[in-house]
Amino acid sequence: MTTSDIAVRKYDLLLKGGRVIDPANNIDGNFDVATSGGHIALVAKDISPALARTVANVSGLVVTPGLVDLHAHFYGYGGSILPDAHCLPEGTTTAVDAGGAGHLTFDDFNEQVIAPATTNVFALLNIAGEGMVGEPEQDLEGMDVELTAAKISQRPDVIVGVKVAHYMGPGWEPLDRGVQAAEDSGVYLMVDQSPIHTRPMDEMMLEHLRPGDMVTHCYALSKPMTDINDKVKQYFFEARERGVKFDVGHGGGSFSFRIAKAAIEQGFLPDTISTDMHRNSITANLATMPETMSKLLALGMDLPTIVKQSTWDPAQAIGHPELGNLGQTVPADIAVLDIAEGDFGLVDNGTSHRVLKTNKRIVCEMTVKNGHVVWDKNGRSRDDWSTTPPTNPMI
Numbered sequence: 001m002t003t004s005d006i007a008v009r010k011y012d013l014l015l016k017g018g019r020v021i022d023p024a025n026n027i028d029g030n031f032d033v034a035t036s037g038g039h040i041a042l043v044a045k046d047i048s049p050a051l052a053r054t055v056a057n058v059s060g061l062v063v064t065p066g067l068v069d070l071h072a073h074f075y076g077y078g079g080s081i082l083p084d085a086h087c088l089p090e091g092t093t094t095a096v097d098a099g100g101a102g103h104l105t106f107d108d109f110n111e112q113v114i115a116p117a118t119t120n121v122f123a124l125l126n127i128a129g130e131g132m133v134g135e136p137e138q139d140l141e142g143m144d145v146e147l148t149a150a151k152i153s154q155r156p157d158v159i160v161g162v163k164v165a166h167y168m169g170p171g172w173e174p175l176d177r178g179v180q181a182a183e184d185s186g187v188y189l190m191v192d193q194s195p196i197h198t199r200p201m202d203e204m205m206l207e208h209l210r211p212g213d214m215v216t217h218c219y220a221l222s223k224p225m226t227d228i229n230d231k232v233k234q235y236f237f238e239a240r241e242r243g244v245k246f247d248v249g250h251g252g253g254s255f256s257f258r259i260a261k262a263a264i265e266q267g268f269l270p271d272t273i274s275t276d277m278h279r280n281s282i283t284a285n286l287a288t289m290p291e292t293m294s295k296l297l298a299l300g301m302d303l304p305t306i307v308k309q310s311t312w313d314p315a316q317a318i319g320h321p322e323l324g325n326l327g328q329t330v331p332a333d334i335a336v337l338d339i340a341e342g343d344f345g346l347v348d349n350g351t352s353h354r355v356l357k358t359n360k361r362i363v364c365e366m367t368v369k370n371g372h373v374v375w376d377k378n379g380r381s382r383d384d385w386s387t388t389p390p391t392n393p394m395i
């Protein structure tokens with residue numbers, strides 16, 4: 001490559017010939033995507049390959065912003081996984097740890113996991129000071145509003161909200177303290193709280209949560225959105241009307257095809273799509289972003305909506321509008337997805353694992369993070385092996 005070649009090759013990477021779906025910018029069509037210096041440089045028709053140092057043919061594939069997963073587990077939990085090993089191969093370039101750390105353990109989480117990761121890792125701070133390990137989510141004494149809010153104010157660059165989960169006691173104390181900590185620090189709250197008779201779901205959604213707060217595991221059998229006749233309960237519509245958000249949080253026990261199908265048919269789509277990825281949810285029923293998206297596609301949601309709820313909507317929910325889109329100059333975080341055709345079985349959970357047969361499965365082909373190709377399943381950005389130079393005669 002000559003000096004003039006290098007001057008002409010102003011793009012680092014060119015993804016050529018894909019269907020670009022970028023809901024934030026109202027783009028859905030065949031475009032090329034070029035990156036430069038780790039940022040999106042241009043999304044346009046027919047960008048010349050001569051302008052790029054690396055060209056990947058992605059025709060027949062779907063190019064989206066890097067996926068944004070609002071519910072995963074990277075710390076403070078027996079099933080925690082490694083963000084780069086489990087997110088980047090799935091097209092996920094941004095993920096939020098849902099409550100693994102509290103104000104007492106956040107610094108360790110940051111040092112051990114967040115800082116070294118290539119994936120953008122954000123945190124929802126558990127209202128329980130110790131996070132999830134052991135039984136802190138049952139210990140009201142360890143749930144301190146002021147200390148939680150203080151830690152959030154200290155690290156607003158990585159802590160995006162508060163998590164309240166798994167409390168088995170009779171009342172609303174953990175939730176109300178979590179909401180207060182979120183209110184005091186100007187962030188949202190995510191709740192995972194199964195109903196019992198002393199604290200029913202309708203009361204939680206209509207009286208305790210604020211607009212913008214988020215109910216995760218929205219299609220879980222343990223928090224049934226539908227009644228015995230598969231009708232979505234009226235208070236879910238009322239909660240949505242007052243601004244409560246509904247997140248998928250697939251997980252190992254929180255995604256029922258029966259509930260999701262009925263809800264989608266009755267117009268109750270999720271607001272955001274997320275995995276609740278941890279060791280067991282991945283092995284038991286493939287709780288990854290592409291697979292969760294595949295399940296919603298099989299249940300009748302359309303692809304552009306699924307992409308929007310997996311990119312732009314979650315990026316906005318965490319207050320990071322520089323993510324989840326392919327606008328010019330934003331970080332070049334990109335997923336290249338194959339909508340594979342064949343005979344597939346997708347698996348849910350609840351009373352047991354059950355299969356839904358389908359002929360489409362979304363599979364991640366390539367992931368680009370800050371302009372670097374970090375996953376390339378079929379070597380689309382790589383030179384042919386025959387270009388390998390001869391062996392070095394000196395060794």
Ligand SMILES: [Zn+2]
Binds near residue numbers: 072073098276
């Ligand atoms: Zn979870």
